[in-house]
Amino acid sequence: MLRGWRTRALLTQEQLAERSGLNVRTVRRMEGDALSRPRAASVVLLAEALELSDAERARLSSAARGLPAPAGAGDPAAGDVPRRPPAGAGGLEAVTVPRQLPADVAALVGRDRELGILADRPASPSAPVACVSGMAGVGKTALAVHAAHRLAPLFPDGQLFVDLHGHARATAPVEPGTALARMLRALGVPGERIPWHPDDRAALYRSVLAGRRVLIVLDDAADERRLHPLLPAGPGCHVIVTSRRRLTWDGDARGVPLDVLPVPDAVALFSRLAQLDAGAPEGDLAEVVRRCGLLPLAIRIAAARLLARPAWDVRHLLDRLAWDRLTELADGQHSVAAALDRSYERLPADQRRAYRLLGTGCHADFGPGAAAALLDTSTPLAGRLLDQLLDAHLLQETAPCRYRMHDLVHEHAAALRPADAGPGGHARRPGLRSRTPRWQR
Ligand SMILES: Nc1ncnc2c1ncn2[C@@H]1O[C@H](COP(=O)(O)OP(=O)(O)OP(=O)(O)O)[C@@H](O)[C@H]1O
Ligand SMILES: [Mg+2]
Structure with a gap:
């Protein structure tokens, strides 16, 4: 027996x-x-x-x-029926229902259009995939987690959340074999029954998920190579991917590009996080969020700094943000410059050089011709580098073949040393501003 x-x-x-x-x-x-x-x-x-x-x-x-x-x-x-029906995984039964979503943001501001796209589940022969992409700190994870909490009741077999560390500090991106082992364990497969070869792990993962309704959030994907083995095959699952890179797919995937917030949403976010009452001057608030580049990460840091310093008011914060914004936009573990450093560090050498030179040489929007002159290369080659920086969300395309850098990205690129001097080549140039700011006199 x-x-x-x-x-x-x-x-x-x-x-x-x-x-x-x-x-x-x-x-x-x-x-x-x-x-x-x-x-x-x-x-x-x-x-x-x-x-x-x-x-x-x-x-x-x-x-x-x-x-x-x-x-x-x-x-x-x-041949009695086991406790749960076979899942087509050669008798390997997942009995655990994972609930891995991190806490939702207290109140997500705006993003109604993007939430609509994420909540929509088109009939698809394969697992529907939605990919939220955008620059560092724009709110990809916040949006994906919020959408996943909304969708969770539709997925009774559980929700998986994996941080793939595509742009983490001091941590290499998670390899697919490692991510698969973690997800298999979360789905109830005992460690000793997880195959050692990543391809076999991917096959077992697809088998375990076949016929199940699981929502999977793959946060901060570095690239397609590491992401594709993590996609289930069947239509019962739903995948939300976030990435700082624009990723390409063989199968169906809906792209959800995420831009910075509109001014009213940015002001609402800042006021809520800084716990400002309704009497704060609208004009000053709008100027603060503009100086934060309308970037949620920057707004959150600025609000946290204001909240922590009762002696400051919004005007003083404005004054400080008129100077070295990247130094101001750092608070404890959170820093806009550090977030951008991690995007920069992931670039190959030719794109890093282009990024630095564009940061010092191109101020308004520009085309491939101006970039070619600055980079001392041919126009087609410059165009390719611009496309690659665009894919990394370190550049924006304002019109066909017209490019600009987000204000904070521009300051970050301009503050990097002209040559790869330090380890990793991302040491910042000291003292870009020569005059003493009013608040330091
Ligand atoms: N729409 C929003 N409403 C409220 N808070 C937001 C919103 N978008 C972002 N935030 C907050 O802004 C900060 C940065 O957002 P988040 O971490 O989601 O950015 P990200 O794009 O995932 O960044 P990274 O590229 O570094 O992973 C977080 O504290 C997040 O909670
Ligand atoms: Mg994120």
Whole structure:
């Protein structure tokens, strides 16, 4: 009986022993009929480890006490139905319902159009995928998590959230094999049954998800190579990807490009985070958020700084933001410059050089011809570099073949040393501003 259920669960005697916490000799002796009256506690542990149904537990318990099987109790030889229906994963049963979404933002400001796209689930033969892309700190994760909380009730088999660390500080992007192992474990596959080869892990992942309704958020994807193995095959699942890069796909995917906030939404976000009352001057608030480049990360940092310094008022903050904004827009662990550093560090050398030179040489919007002159290269080559920086969301295209840098990105690029001097080549040029700001005199 025990052997039948162990075989069904695809476990060796050693694996069953490890899973149940029993000695492997005990398992062997029970299977070999050398242990006629096992202890009740051991029987319970085995039943748990084998994920037996109630009927099967009753049968095992009776056999352990030397009693006849109760009527209707599960017989392993008769191929009884396990507790959950087979998932087409060669008998590997995921019994866990993961609920991995991080906390939602307290109140998401704006983004109605993007939420509409994310909530829409088109009929698709493969798992629908939506990819939220945009520059550092624009609100990709906040939007994806908020949309996922809204969609969660439609996915009774669980929600997975994986931070792929595409642009994390001091951490390399997560390789697909590692992400797959984590997701398989979260779906209930025991570690010892996860194959070592990434392709086999991906195949098992698709098998476990087949027929299930799981929502999967893949946050901060670095590139397509690392992302594609993480996409399930069946139509029951739904995937939301976020990335600082514009990613390309073989299959169906809806792109959700995310821009900075409109001024009224930016003011609403700043006022709420800084806990300002309704009396604050609208004009000053609008100017503060403009100096934050309408970027949610910058607005959040500016609001946190104002809130932490009761002696400051909005005018003083404005004054400070008129100077070295990147130095001002840093608070504890959060920093706009550090976020942009991580985008810059991921670029290959030729794109880094182009980024630095564009930051010092191009002030208004510009075309490939001006960029070619600045980069001392041909126009087609300059055009390709501009496209690559566009894909990394370090440039914006204002009209066909017209480019500009976001204000904060421009300051970041301009403040980098002309040559790759420091380790990683991203040391900042000190003292760009020569005059002393009023608040420092
Ligand atoms: N629409 C919004 N409403 C309220 N808060 C927001 C909104 N968008 C972003 N935020 C807040 O702004 C900060 C930056 O947002 P978020 O981390 O989502 O950016 P991101 O685009 O994912 O950045 P990164 O590229 O570094 O991953 C967070 O504190 C987030 O909660
Ligand atoms: Mg993010």
